[in-house]
Amino acid sequence: MLILLPATMFHLLLAARSGPARLLALPAYLPGLEELWSPRALLLLFIWLGLQVALYLLPARKVAEGLELKDKSRLRYPINGFQALVLTALLVGLGLSVGLPLGALPGMLLPLAFATTLTSFTFSLLLYAKASVAPASALAPGGNSGNAVYDFFLGRELNPRLGSFDFKYFCELRPGLIGWVLINLALLMQEAELRGSPSLAMWLVNGFQLLYVGDALWYEESVLTTMDIIHDGFGFMLVFGDLGWVPFTYSLQAQFLLYHPQPLGLPMALLICSIKAIGYYIFRGANSQKNTFRKNPSDPSVAGLETIPTATGRQLLVSGWWGMVRHPNYLGDLIMALAWSLPCGLSHLLPYFYVLYFTALLVHREARDEQQCLRKYDRAWQEYCKRVPYRIIPYVY
Ligand code: NDP
Numbered sequence: 259m260l261i262l263l264p265a266t267m268f269h270l271l272l273a274a275r276s277g278p279a280r281l282l283a284l285p286a287y288l289p290g291l292e293e294l295w296s297p298r299a300l301l302l303l304f305i306w307l308g309l310q311v312a313l314y315l316l317p318a319r320k321v322a323e324g325l326e327l328k329d330k331s332r333l334r335y336p337i338n339g340f341q342a343l344v345l346t347a348l349l350v351g352l353g354l355s356v357g358l359p360l361g362a363l364p365g366m367l368l369p370l371a372f373a374t375t376l377t378s379f380t381f382s383l384l385l386y387a388k389a390s391v392a393p394a395s396a397l398a399p400g401g402n403s404g405n406a407v408y409d410f411f412l413g414r415e416l417n418p419r420l421g422s423f424d425f426k427y428f429c430e431l432r433p434g435l436i437g438w439v440l441i442n443l444a445l446l447m448q449e450a451e452l453r454g455s456p457s458l459a460m461w462l463v464n465g466f467q468l469l470y471v472g473d474a475l476w477y478e479e480s481v482l483t484t485m486d487i488i489h490d491g492f493g494f495m496l497v498f499g500d501l502g503w504v505p506f507t508y509s510l511q512a513q514f515l516l517y518h519p520q521p522l523g524l525p526m527a528l529l530i531c532s533i534k535a536i537g538y539y540i541f542r543g544a545n546s547q548k549n550t551f552r553k554n555p556s557d558p559s560v561a562g563l564e565t566i567p568t569a570t571g572r573q574l575l576v577s578g579w580w581g582m583v584r585h586p587n588y589l590g591d592l593i594m595a596l597a598w599s600l601p602c603g604l605s606h607l608l609p610y611f612y613v614l615y616f617t618a619l620l621v622h623r624e625a626r627d628e629q630q631c632l633r634k635y636d637r638a639w640q641e642y643c644k645r646v647p648y649r650i651i652p653y654v655y
Contacts, residue, residue, distance in 0.1 A: 260411055263498060264375045267506050271367055273608055274513035281608040289368060299369035303377060309349070310433045313342035314423070324417075324482045329395040333417055335424060335482060339431050339475035346436050350443070361451050363444035364516060367506065374502040381501075382410060382494040385425070389414030389491075398491030413493025426492040430481055434504035435471045441505055442467055445512040452516075459522045459601035463511045466534050466598050473542065480549045485627065511602050511609045520603040527601070534597035541590025544579035548587070551575055566645070568638035576645050583648045585627075588620045592650070624649055 272285040318336035326332055354360060363370075386406075389397065392415050401412035418425045442464045446456045456464075474481075481487055490496060551560040555573060564577040579586040595613045602609035628649075632639045649655055 260407070260494060263503060267371060267375075267503060268368075270507050270510055270608070270611060271371055271513070274510055275517050279514060279518055279606050279608045281606075281611055294369055294372040296366070296369035296373070299366055300373040300377075302366070303370060303373045306437065307433055309346070310342060310436065311423075311428070313345055314338070314428055314432060316341070316345075320479075322479045322482060325488050327395070327416075333419075333424065334422070335427050335479075337478050339478040340472070342432055343436055343439075343472065343475050346440070350440065360440075360444045361447045363441060364448045364513070367441070367513070371502060371506045374506070375498065378494065378498040378501055382413075382497045385418055385492055385497070386410050386414060388418055392418075399489065401491035401493055409491075409493065411494045413491025413496060416491055417487075418492050426496065427481070427487065429492075429497060429500040430486060431474055431478060434500045434502075435474060437505035438508050439464075439468050439471050441509040442512045445509065445516045449516050449519075453519065457515065457519055457522065458524075458527055459520045459603075460512060460515050462522070462527060462530060462601040463515060463598060466594070467508070467512075469534075469538065470594065473538075477545070477549070480545060483549075483552065485623070485630075489630070507615075508612065510611060511598055514602055514606070514609045518602075518606065520601065520605075522601055522603075530597055530600045533600065534594055537590045537593030537595075537597055539590070540579070541587055541594060544586035544590060547579050548575065566638050566641055568635040570634060572635075574635065574638060574642050576642060581646055583650055583652055584643070584646050585620075585624050585650050588624060588650045592617060592620065620650065621655075 268289075269285060270281075272289070273279055273281060273283075276286055278286075314336065316338060318338035319341065320337040321334050322337050323332045323334055350358070350360070386409070396415055396417070398413055398416040401409045401414045403409055417427075446460050446464050449460050450456045486496060547560060547563075550557050551563070551573075555561070555565075560575075560578070563575055564581065565573040566576055567573055575581065583589060592613070595616045599610045599613055628639075635642075
């Protein structure tokens with residue numbers, strides 16, 4: 259995975275700009291080091307990370323507490339990700355008004371991805387070393403097998419911090435996610451420069467993905483109860499995933515559209531918007547229902563739902579979204595993934611990479627979550643599985 263993930267990212271970057279744009283073919287050429295290595299790209303990356311760190315350190319509208327840790331303490335997290343998105347947008351807008359050449363960004367994606375990969379390896383090594391001096395209670399359950407390569411990949415320390423600055427929480431939703439929409443915007447501007455105006459397909463991809471990122475940052479607090487934060491150590495998997503994989507592969511549809519314009523009529527665009535809306539409705543409905551229920555089970559919006567008690571004192575929802583399948587939020591996410599790819603037409607498989615990869619990721623993630631829930635809730639979880647037999651897609655899976 260250490261080699262496969264970066265290799266796949268470079269393959270996609272190269273395939274998107276190649277004539278045939280084939281997902282399942284080797285790239286026509288391999289870029290030389292002079293095409294990959296650029297001190298300017300590294301500088302740009304550090305300026306970007308520095309800007310996001312500065313925005314993270316600004317006063318937050320709220321400071322949230324995470325779940326209880328092994329040593330019974332709780333960490334505190336600033337909730338100002340959406341603010342960082344808005345301030346970044348204002349700064350970019352200001353930059354554009356004084357001639358910031360954002361349209362040049364698509365031409366720098368390859369060296370930027372290379373600089374991000376090198377930075378991710380170096381950063382993960384530092385995190386690995388830092389974990390050696392961390393107390394045992396700060397280590398993650400999964401990344402401490404004694405096999406150096408495995409632990410480097412999975413991450414040894416659960417919540418590495420420098421003072422109150424939390425590296426994992428910072429990387430999860432900010433530089434990569436905001437970077438993704440910035441790359442999309444740059445691709446849209448480049449398309450406008452090349453063809454006079456952005457295509458409808460490019461507008462849809464930009465709009466859909468901006469909504470996704472805006473939603474993630476608006477509901478930033480809910481990341482505190484995800485597996486990434488409460489279970490996984492911070493190693494190469496999350497460092498590279500957050501900083502490199504997300505911005506450079508999730509922008510694949512917009513990259514593809516820049517080099518392979520696709521005609522899209524209004525009726526088809528409306529159909530795709532409806533698919534996106536259905537996906538978002540399920541995704542947001544399911545996530546909000548569970549988050550509200552976990553925060554306050556007597557909230558009027560969830561108080562009437564049927565539940566199963568568990569030995570831990572917590573309850574499991576068995577009606578509402580969580581009575582339809584055991585992971586309705588994954589279903590909504592997958593429908594949205596399809597809506598992001600459809601504007602790219604049906605002539606190429608490449609823009610559907612995200613749907614394929616994301617299906618594999620969520621099926622694997624769902625299996626991991628099932629194991630953890632079975633361990634946590636035992637017979638109550640078995641009862642839940644009996645009452646709600648489908649995992650992600652009703653009557654199919
Ligand atoms: P979930 O939000 O699905 O959380 C799973 C947890 O929810 C379980 O461990 C359990 O925790 C609780 N739970 C499960 N079933 C029930 C129930 N019936 N009633 C009450 N609580 C229940 O986990 P993820 O972190 O995987 O996903 C969060 C969102 O992020 C999803 O929408 C997912 O699609 C998205 N995502 C997107 C990615 C991307 O790259 N675009 C990557 C990964 C995720 P407990 O009981 O302890 O509360």
